[in-house]
Amino acid sequence: MLIDCHNHLGVDLFFYLNGYHPYAQDLPAMVTEGRHCGVDRWVVFPMVANLTFDVPPMRHAKLVPGGCEAVPYAFENERMLREIYDLYPDLGRRTLPFAILDPLREPAAQLRKLRELHARFPFYGLKIQATMIQSEVGALLREGRGFLELAAELNIPFIIHSSVAPEDKWSQASAILRVAEATPGVRFCLAHSCRYDLESLNRVAELPNTWFDCSAHRIHCEGVVRELSYVARAARRFPADYRDPTAVLRALAEAYPAKLIWGSDTPFQSYVADIDGSFVSLRSTYAAEVECVRALPEKLRQAAGCDNLLALLQLRDAGLLARP
DSSP: OOEEEEEEEEEOHHHHHTTOBOOEEOHHHHHHHHHHHTOOEEEEEEOSOOTTBOHHHHTTTOOOBOOSOSSTTHHHHHHHHHIIIIIOHHHHTTEEEOEEOOSSSSHHHHHHHHHHHHHHSOOOOEEEOHHHHTOOGGGGGTTTHHHHHHHHHHTOOEEEOOBOOTTOOSOBHHHHHHHHHHOTTSOEEESGGGGGBHHHHHHHHHOTTEEEEOTTHHHHHHHHHTTOTTSOOGGGBOOSOTTOHHHHHHHHHHHSTTTEEOOOOBTTTOEEEEETTEEEEEOOOHHHHHHHHHTSOHHHHHIIIIIHHHHHHOOSOGGGGGOO
16 A cells, blocks of 8 residues: 655645645545555645635735634645545545644643534544645744644554755754653654754754654755755765655665665655745756655555655544544
8 A cells, every 4th residue: 555644635825825736735636646645545645835824915025913713724624624524425435634733822722622523523633734835843842832742642643745945944853852752652753864964864863752754755856966955965965866756765774674665755755936036947847756665665655655654643543544
């Protein structure tokens, strides 16, 4: 079985209004393309920009409060869960939904809504992308501690967007690892291979409650080749030939056989945008992402494509993956 651990559903108004791509993905499109590529199951969560942010400033690439919703992600989580459980239950049963959250803003109101949703629509983990919404992930140890308590209570993990770019004050891999160290009873997955930061990857290997996913792998390899700023600098980088993404994934799988989890980041396996007059074009395909994991030796492919994710999830109902 091949499970994709990192996929977004819904619409991102911030990307759409600013002419960036991608900006949307629905459940039927994801499942149809994924099946053609040989994927069997999907972990899914909503897009990142949410309706607590005011729409007019979004058109100028700014996220400021004042939108039509009061609770971060309350609308987006319920909208996605209804798509999975009510609109397309035949396709939804192939997914393992996560709820997304803001670790800093309105934590009490978010927690009330998450508990309400969980009682109606089961979800199997929590997702954070703190960089885009500028909400420091370290707030989990302060204002957002209730989210850690909820994860422990429900026995569900986090998948958290990670960064090593110096200007990113919100999602540093080192900060996520500090949260994980302080919360040994909760499990964490750091997304995007910790941007290939060797120190962070080695710390993930040491901590019993942390894993990492390789989502958007090919465009991260391209970032290394092009010496872009969102990946680890050479002195700190995991050693591999980044001109060959398949070889990089195999090197990661061999170095961290019990920690690497495969994910594509659909639809963000590509990122194309004109930002402040600078055109960014990082393009991959779902098929190309799958080719990388399919090229792994069988034992490593089974670990990265299924077993390590199951260790992160600790599903109480093993029958979830047996559903047709």
